[in-house]
Amino acid sequence: MAGNLRTLEQVLKIATDAKLDPSDLAPVAQTLYFAGDLNPSxxxxxxxxxSLLQYLQEGSTLTIRGDKSDTAVACTSDKTFELKAAETSNTLLLVPDCKTTKEFEDNSEPLSQKEVIGLxxxxxxxxxxxPKLKRLKQLLEENRYDGPLYEDDDSHQGKKYTFTELLESVQASEGEIRDKLVKLQACNINGYWRLLSNDFDSSVLAQIIQLIDENSWTTDHVxxxxxxxxLENLYPRNILQHCLDCYGDKKSMETDSGEEIVYSLSExxxxxxxxxxxxxxxGKFNLSxxxxxxxxxxxxxxxxxxxxxEGLALIDRTSRPEVIWHFPVIELPEEEVLRFDTLFQVRSKWTLDEIRPYIQDLVxxxxxxxxxxxxxxxxxxxxDGIKIYNAKRPART
Structure with missing residues (x-):
């Protein structure tokens, strides 16, 4: 390394040869030398x-997620970033502790040697x-929960996923995945995140409503x-609790016997x-x-x-009779272009109120x-003076 270092006299000579005015120079000269393996890869x-720099300096982690066929994303604890390589026409040198003029102290040595450790x-x-959350629902669909009686039946069981396994497969942050699990009404059952089957979920909700009716309770005080x-002789307690959480709001009430936790079912x-x-x-259902x-x-x-x-069904008021059918936003593509292509294939013209629920999640x-x-x-x-929207270009087929 010693043979690569410049002396202060050499630095001043280089400045003179470059016709630089010494009064324009900083009080400290930083000379660079290359050492070690500087392989760019x-x-x-x-x-x-x-904000991201501060997040990392505080000791938090940034995780890169994606399969070989995916576009890579980087995730903090609650945000997702697209990760793309950008070329530069200049070679970037990585020099630890390289300082700007404002960072020099008054008693700094006039010459400072800096090692280039990377380029x-x-x-x-x-x-x-x-976040790319479509895969989350696809993974959970592999093994819906039909109740404890069917857990030992291997004929229709797919893979079950822990939260760690979901983190490894889904291109989204931990916080975004947890939020989506709540929206999907997923339930943690014995350490695995599961969606309840439609029939099982419906039966649990119906049984709770029947109990409310039998006891003459009001739906805002369960x-x-x-x-x-x-009901625990019919369904596991954690499933009953999950159903109450999905369809109601928990509140605490003071009674003569102490504090009581009740639920108010959401209309x-x-x-x-x-x-x-x-x-x-x-399929299509007569609207009336x-x-x-x-x-x-x-x-x-x-x-x-x-x-x-909104975001669950579409109504065709031009047909006779008027009809309605199941059309959930959760089944639509995540990509903006594909989302609009799908919407305009289903319906060529939309009012703002009709299309908003189907694109609001893209905002x-x-x-x-x-x-x-x-x-x-x-x-x-x-x-009728109502603004309508149609495809700007022919939809993909």
Whole structure:
């Protein structure tokens, strides 16, 4: 290394030869020397903003996720970033403890030797992106929970996944995966995250509602302990508790015997669940007949309204009779282009109120529903003065 180091006299001579004015130079000269293995593939450089830099400096981790066929993403504890390589025309040198003029101290030595420990011709850019959660539902669909009686039946059982295994397979942060598990109404059963089968979930909810009716309780005051104690001979307690969490809101009440935990069933969630029970196996359903059957199926005192079906079902008011059918947003592609292609294949023209529930989940960062529609659709006004949207280009087939 000694033969590679420059003296202060050599540095000043180089400055003079370059016709630099000594008064313009910093009080400290930093000379660079190369040592060790500088293979560019040995080290990677990543660009990050101030908030991400602080996150890493605090000791938090950044995890890269994706299979060989996936576009790589990097995840913090609660955010997902697209990870892409960007080339640079200049060679980047990695020099630890290299200082700017403002960082020099008054008593600094006039010459400082700095070792170059790495070089690169590209760096990784991190751009915030939506988590890729479609795979999460696909994995959980492999083995839905039908109840304890079917757990030993291997004829229809697929793989079950722990949370660690889901983290290894799904391109999203831990926080985003946990949030999605809640939205999917997934349940932790013996250490594995499972979706309840539609029939089993419906039967548990129906049994809770029947118990409410038998005891003349109101749906906004369902005693937790009494419900679990009464029905645990039919369903596991953790499943009953899960169902209450999915369709109700927990609250604490003071009674003469002390604090009591009760649930208030959500009218919108329960009505939506009963609508899906009716629509999912039915294909297209006569709208007026559906509305009548739907209202009759929900618990007494609850009122069904069409807004409860946003992102769950579509209505065709141009057909005679008018019809409704199951069309859940959760089944649509995550990619913006494919999402709009699918929507315009299903229906060539949409009003804002109709399409919003099917693109709202694509909104994030600086995007908005309006921005997405401007990008992928063209608007016009129909004869009734209502703005409608249709495909900006022919949909893919």
């Amino acid at each position: 040995r080290m990677k450089i990543m660009e990050c903003d101030q 690169a011709h590209e760096y990784f850019e991190l751009r915030p992106c939506r 005693p937790t302990k009494e419900t679990l104690d009464t 919108d969630k329960v009505c939506r669940a009963f609508a899906e029970m009716l629509l999912k196996p039915a 007949e559906f509305l009548e059957s739907w209202q009759q199926s929900v618990p007494e005192g609850m009122k069904t309204t069409l807004y409860q079906l 994030g960062g600086k995007s908005s529903v309006t921005a997405l529609l401007q990008k992928y659709a063209r608007s016009s006004t129909n004869k």
